[in-house]
Amino acid sequence: MGTCPKCKLRIRRNGNHIKLGTTWYHKFCPRRPVAAKKPPAAATKT
Incomplete structure (x- = not known):
């Protein structure tokens, strides 16, 4: 069906x-902080 946004x-x-x-x-x-707190695409580009 899909993938879990957390894990x-x-x-x-x-x-x-x-x-x-x-x-x-x-x-x-299982909760993964990296997946839970996804930064916006604009914030990842420097």
């Missing part, structure tokens, strides 16, 4: 994450 993993239609054959619910996805 960048594939998400099934039922909302579960998929990673190396392991599946867990979307609400239990």
Whole structure:
């Protein structure tokens, strides 16, 4: 269906994450500060 904005993993239609054959619910996805706090595209260019 798509990828999780927090952990960048594939998400099934039922909302579960998929990673190396392991599946867990979307609400239990591991949080990554880098993915959570995405700077705007304009801010990345210097």
